[in-house]
Amino acid sequence: MSELADAFVTALKLIFTGDPExxxxxxxxxxxxxxxxxxxxxxxxxxxxxIHFNHFKGKGTLISILQxxxxxxxxxxxxxxxxxxxxxxxxxxxGILFTPQVMVIGQVVxxxxxxxxxxxxxxxxxxxxxRDTAVSLGAGRxxxxxxxLVEAKYATLTAVLIGFGRAISEVGLAIxxxxxxxxxxxxxxxxxxxxxxxxxxxxxxxxxxxxLSLALIVIIIPSWIQQRSSRVQQR
Amino acid sequence: xxxxxIFLISAVMLLSLVSxxxxxxxxxxxxxxxxxxxxxxxxxxxxxxSRLKVATTTSLYDTGLWGYLEPMFEDxxxxxxxxLYAGTGKALEWGIRGDVDxxxxxxxxxxxxxxxxxxxxxxxxxxxxxxLIIGPEADPAGISGMSPEDAFTQLxxxxxxxxxxxxxxxxxxxxxxxxxKAIWASAGYEYEDVRTSGGWYVETxxxxxxxxVMANEMRAxxxxxxxxxxxYQGDLELVPLVDEGDILLNVYxxxxxxxxxxxxxxxxxxxxxxxxxxxxxxxxxGVDEFGRxxxxxxAGQDM
Numbered sequence: 001m002s003e004l005a006d007a008f009v010t011a012l013k014l015i016f017t018g019d020p021e022x023x024x025x026x027x028x029x030x031x032x033x034x035x036x037x038x039x040x041x042x043x044x045x046x047x048x049x050x051i052h053f054n055h056f057k058g059k060g061t062l063i064s065i066l067q068x069x070x071x072x073x074x075x076x077x078x079x080x081x082x083x084x085x086x087x088x089x090x091x092x093x094x095g096i097l098f099t100p101q102v103m104v105i106g107q108v109v110x111x112x113x114x115x116x117x118x119x120x121x122x123x124x125x126x127x128x129x130x131r132d133t134a135v136s137l138g139a140g141r142x143x144x145x146x147x148x149l150v151e152a153k154y155a156t157l158t159a160v161l162i163g164f165g166r167a168i169s170e171v172g173l174a175i176x177x178x179x180x181x182x183x184x185x186x187x188x189x190x191x192x193x194x195x196x197x198x199x200x201x202x203x204x205x206x207x208x209x210x211x212l213s214l215a216l217i218v219i220i221i222p223s224w225i226q227q228r229s230s231r232v233q234q235r
Numbered sequence: 236x237x238x239x240x241i242f243l244i245s246a247v248m249l250l251s252l253v254s255x256x257x258x259x260x261x262x263x264x265x266x267x268x269x270x271x272x273x274x275x276x277x278x279x280x281x282x283x284x285s286r287l288k289v290a291t292t293t294s295l296y297d298t299g300l301w302g303y304l305e306p307m308f309e310d311x312x313x314x315x316x317x318x319l320y321a322g323t324g325k326a327l328e329w330g331i332r333g334d335v336d337x338x339x340x341x342x343x344x345x346x347x348x349x350x351x352x353x354x355x356x357x358x359x360x361x362x363x364x365x366x367l368i369i370g371p372e373a374d375p376a377g378i379s380g381m382s383p384e385d386a387f388t389q390l391x392x393x394x395x396x397x398x399x400x401x402x403x404x405x406x407x408x409x410x411x412x413x414x415x416k417a418i419w420a421s422a423g424y425e426y427e428d429v430r431t432s433g434g435w436y437v438e439t440x441x442x443x444x445x446x447x448v449m450a451n452e453m454r455a456x457x458x459x460x461x462x463x464x465x466x467y468q469g470d471l472e473l474v475p476l477v478d479e480g481d482i483l484l485n486v487y488x489x490x491x492x493x494x495x496x497x498x499x500x501x502x503x504x505x506x507x508x509x510x511x512x513x514x515x516x517x518x519x520x521g522v523d524e525f526g527r528x529x530x531x532x533x534a535g536q537d538m
Contacts, residue, residue, distance in 0.1 A: 086332045086333075086334050087332055087333030087334050087494070088331075088332040088333060088334075089332075092333070095496075097334050098288060098317060098319065098334065179317070179319040180319075180320075181317040181318065181319060182302070182305075182318065184286075184315070184317055185317075197441065197442060197444050197445040197448075198297060198444050199444065199448055199467065199470045
């Protein structure tokens, strides 16, 4: 138990003394995961709309495939991204292996299927009357899609946040394609992995607590707004 | 309200994105490399390429030696040095694929093969120390003071009969793992037979540090380089039992990867490591903390 308590004290110390290295690692972690979430949302939400609003052969199969990718192991994505961006690989000429950029790319690949699938579910949850009403009022396809998307905004937001959660917590991908370079590609999870292997359990736990706090802050802001706005609507 | 919500979320994400980008570009502008200045007419495809990547064996990383030397090199040459740690096998693989510019490893035969195959320019030894066979103080297998080969023979014999005797192997194709295989071969065993001989032989598949921690938890024997062992000694209840024998010599060398885009800067790193000043620092590294140096400098010697 004392190990946990010590870790908590260490975490508080690191946070409040503003340890520059820890702060830099935390900022980098947040930067990489938020960028990945942003780009993944940019890709996933339009694709989810295309899937939801169109009827085509194999739609069910496509959704099943997407759902399979919810569980794709991070090390597998890491291996694929490594092979593609390694100098000997097809995109090796870019020379971006072992950079934060390639970590963002890897995380986008990792979380996009998850976000797309959950957004499709979110859109399916909207009552069909809303769509019908929009169409009967003369809405074009784009307007109709927008109306339904706005109606499903909280569920879509949840999809985005779950994607963020997966991005910020993964370690296999970050270590394989980022290389855990001090001051460049080291994130909270890869730092934890290294510190644990070096026997610095307390520091590692402290980093874990910081990671959890960051995730909490990012998750809590939208849900706070959601609660406030639903209270406004009730009035 | 929904507009505010969407706006806020986009703002947070964009801000984080923007906050990350200038951080990268600052590094780019503040660290012009000689490699970039030698060809002023040429625009590099990506600004981040002003970084030199060195893949190092875990033992040089876990002892803190690279953390100590990295800022000195960066200050001296105005370049960002990225230190990637991995076992010798993986470091060599990165070199073969062209993902790193320089490697520092410790497995002579594989290094010579790497250079002979045209992946490396030249093998330059820069430091050495010794491997140790370490184990619990009680020494249930009774190997203390033996030769490395006799100790291994004793370990496999006792390991198969006494449940207290266990050996933890790196099992990760690293230089240390290679040395372990060499000792088994020298003692007259086929490595595959040893590997499959029973539960006494444990493979961790991880770096030297984690392997030492695991050996400590299991009260097992293991083979370690002296540098990592001293760096971890404070946390361990294991003691050195065998420390003499020619086969235990552990030579670290630096090799410039043939496909590097920055041969000049890569050569600077070789010169840096073999310079009198840095050789002197390597020879004294660890004295303050452990009371004895972790490495012996050996630039210019054939080892």
